[in-house]
Amino acid sequence: MSLETLSETRSFGGTQGVYRHASQATGTDMTFAVYLPELALHGRVPVLWYLSGLTCNHENAMTKAAAQQWCDEAGLAIIFPDTSPRGEGVANDEAYDLGQGAGFYVNATQDPWKPHFRMWDYITAELPELVADNFAIDADAMGITGHSMGGHGALTIAMTHPDRYKSVSAFSPIANPTESDWGRKQFTAYLGEDRDSWRAHDATLLMTERGYPGEVLIDQGANDQFLDLLRPESLAHAMMARRQPGQFRMHPGYDHSYFFVQSFMADHVFWHAEQLV
């Protein structure tokens, strides 16, 4: 697969790059960002996947999460994929939370989404292979995190493929989408009316049914504007009922913004590094 370099910029000891490629999974051009720490000059480094939330593309976390400093220090690459296919000929919706910018990290089975909205395959299979072929990253040492819809993606992907993702965390995840307006609407559109098909994409249900073999770190702001949609209490209950190793932290005063994500990014990077490096 060929890769087009859109930009490469020095950042701390390493390089922040933005790349485009023709995706087989989505049938569209996809743009993503990779930060390589200085350590990658000397060999392959572990990699942290950062999945973004609703309305975001590859750029939001790259510019606002302030992860580069910590990844350079920890010797981790970090990858910021887009959150959906985009462009002409790709289905969309007027709502901010459906369609482009709102892929929800599933493979759509329903029209009109089915042809392009295959973010699960894109994130878990195609893109990891692409970056392993093109960058000095160690595909056997991958962790995954994300924010909001991306936290949902990180948790569901890690619990489904714990063999591939050796560490997992989430910021303010959509924690129980089958019981939330951030979930039911999208799953109905992408996956159809059969709720059984939704179960593989609900972190609370997956936590109850299978959990994760490593420790799980969840950070949540107590002043988050979207707490009723995120349903952190459902995931916290499922974690502790399962005796899932890990921690659930509720931080006073923080909201749903990148100011929150940035405030705890160092904790997450070093959390992953401890398990990956």
Place this chain on the structure above:
Amino acid sequence: MSLETLSETRSFGGTQGVYRHASQATGTDMTFAVYLPELALHGRVPVLWYLSGLTCNHENAMTKAAAQQWCDEAGLAIIFPDTSPRGEGVANDEAYDLGQGAGFYVNATQDPWKPHFRMWDYITAELPELVADNFAIDADAMGITGHSMGGHGALTIAMTHPDRYKSVSAFSPIANPTESDWGRKQFTAYLGEDRDSWRAHDATLLMTERGYPGEVLIDQGANDQFLDLLRPESLAHAMMARRQPGQFRMHPGYDHSYFFVQSFMADHVFWHAEQLV
């Protein structure tokens, strides 16, 4: 009130003492331990209350929790009270989890416990006054923690008197005693059949109804032998449903013993110090 010194021992930069006094609350002699850090030589210091679990007296945590090093470093006093009245003439039961060594930090209203089992009053009122009168501690800067039954006591006391206890944490607390065999039996014995009288002594119910104005730290071992009795998932759900600032940590491999408590004691001492000092 007069105080008898049973022992005083140099420990790190400070002094570990054990004392006895005639308690008005319990109508018995009560023994407790106080560690004063080196800083107490120069003025009054904040104080952390450590409430112990079933079968314990003042001595278990004093000798096995390894708190003195961190309290000396942080400049905190730490107090280890007994867990019940004791001695001849004090009611008891053959079970390890009722009667002497199992006061559950309540004021008993039922016979035969009523005359002496007034641990709530003892811990929250009489003993704080006694130690403020006799040691270089700052009664306006008190935090509270505890293990198992003591974690239950710490949480229920702090949520009831947040004005007095400026910080709170717990190790493996009995988190939802009104729904547990560690709770229903004891509350029936001490408080009677009326379950309404139990509500003031259930951390999950208090968390749901009122919460705590500061951050709450809960540590739990995932290999705890008593998880079904502790019910951490109930408290975790109540915390996150309330958006209670704080964190709930489930630590893989640790059991219910003092090896667990000791492993995370530094975290708790500095957690309290950050809020009290």
